Amino acid sequence: MTARNKRRVAVNNVMLTLTGVFAFVTVSTLFLILAYLLYNGAKSLNPNFFTRLPAPHGETGGGIANAIVGSAEIVLIAALIGIPIGFMAGIYLSEFSGKVLGFAVRYTADLLNGVPSIVIGIFAWGMVVSPMHGFSALAGGIALSLMLIPITARNTEQFLQEVPRTMREGALALGASKWRTIASVIVPAARRGIMTGIILGVARISGETAPLLFTALGNQFWNTSLTEPTASLPVVIFNYATSPYDDWHQQAWAAGLVLLGLVLTANIAARMIVNRGAALPK
């Protein structure tokens, strides 16, 4: 072997090893995050944490029950608004849209999807909080729905597009009208993928903090209606983590563990659904 070839082989080995090291370093951050949250958060997890209201600072104990319920309310509002609109728009994009209108809707959906979440918050503040003269769960839900709509629409479109042409032809050949074909053949065939997209979308918005900061705001107590300021898990984590109190830091770790647990479970479940069916498109 000449010196030149020796060098080439050496470079080959070093660089290939390095890419492997990079891959394992990047993936290991996930385990570091999980381990850190478990280590710091697990000791604060007790029944009180899930059932009590926050204690005033200086006092120990207390929980974040109102934030858990508040988050559920806000995400539910977002899902009730975002899923139907996104789903129907996805059907339009895949089945009915022409070139020009299809491009316009598809492009704006991608645009909306790329809007920084804090800017979504400003918009929802202007549309809901300002005219209603107050922060509310409703405003938070609407803000999050604006993030869910484009995700659901593009996912639905992609999975409907994957339904084989032969299935459409079969239904049409049997004399079914187009909407009949869509409702009884195409959508059921793509059901699993669409569900996966929706679960991933809901998981993603339930961890969003920035759009809630000046829409749902936060609340130390239970909110009695959807038009009141409402506590949510991500905002509680932010507020507690940046506070100077040790007890609140503990609560932030525990809340972080709960939030990450929910988000990762939803993600793993969604991917398991899809692995039994079609492949997940990007």
Added chain:
Amino acid sequence: MAAAAVTPNIKRVSGRLRGGDEVAWAVTFLFGAAIFAVTALLIFELWRYAGPARDKFGIGFLFSSLWNPVTDEYGALPFIYGTVLTSFLALLISVPLGVGAAIYLSELAPPKVSNALTFLVELLAAVPSVIYGLIAIFTLVPMMRSSIGPGLKSVLGWTPFFSGPVFGVGYLSAGLILSVMTFPFIISVSREALMAVPREQREAALALGATKWESTWQIVVPFAKLGIIGAIFLGLARALGETMAVTMVIGNSPTIKASLLSSGYTIAAVIANEFAEASGKLYSSALVELGLVLFLLTIVINALAQVLIAVTTKKGSRRG
């Protein structure tokens, strides 16, 4: 070819709407149009809310480094500087790490290992940003204050980039946490681009006597270049718009400093911290105008990323 000939026929048959089809078209169209309308409204409203600040400061808003709510004078420069600097630092770390990992996943790892690791990378992308912030505030910031910061200062303290007091929070901490948040995107999109490179390209290079690395670096990576750049832009757009994690570690001081160890501010962070309490029309309108600047910055970067990714995926599948 046969399939292509059938398509126009199907299009024609299904294009003829009957019975309830017009209704179905109209209903779904309404929802599609709603997306268009909401996005248009968002842009219009941002523009409108930013009105007072735009009228008062004009284009000078972008170049003024004054941010004083008490005297009602606002300029965007410290925030633009912080946003661009932290995103740049993030990419400096996450691009080599992410592209390297993507090369491993697409070229070297056995399919099973590659799929398992890609799954974990996608989970990493799903971690909410406030969790990254939470971890950074209690681990990265103290480490930066006690060891990393002073260490960098003792070695590189003679440069302007590592001078001044070390607080732990600052541009470098924000850049580090952003790099962790961007590499999942860079890895998964770069991996797709690399996997779209036709097999023949690799085989031809290997047959000519190239080593595995030479074939990868000189043939496969250049072939997927546009897609990888698209992936980087996607990561950049995410870094620019990222709010929570950065807000928690940037230090929140509207100044422009050369030292990476000093605290700064970003556009998203100042909106997150000050918008809810912004009293006065001009104050909140200046914050909205910052939001508008951020919005324009990210849509340009996002659009570039989309185009680049679309171009490479097409190129690969056509030749493959």
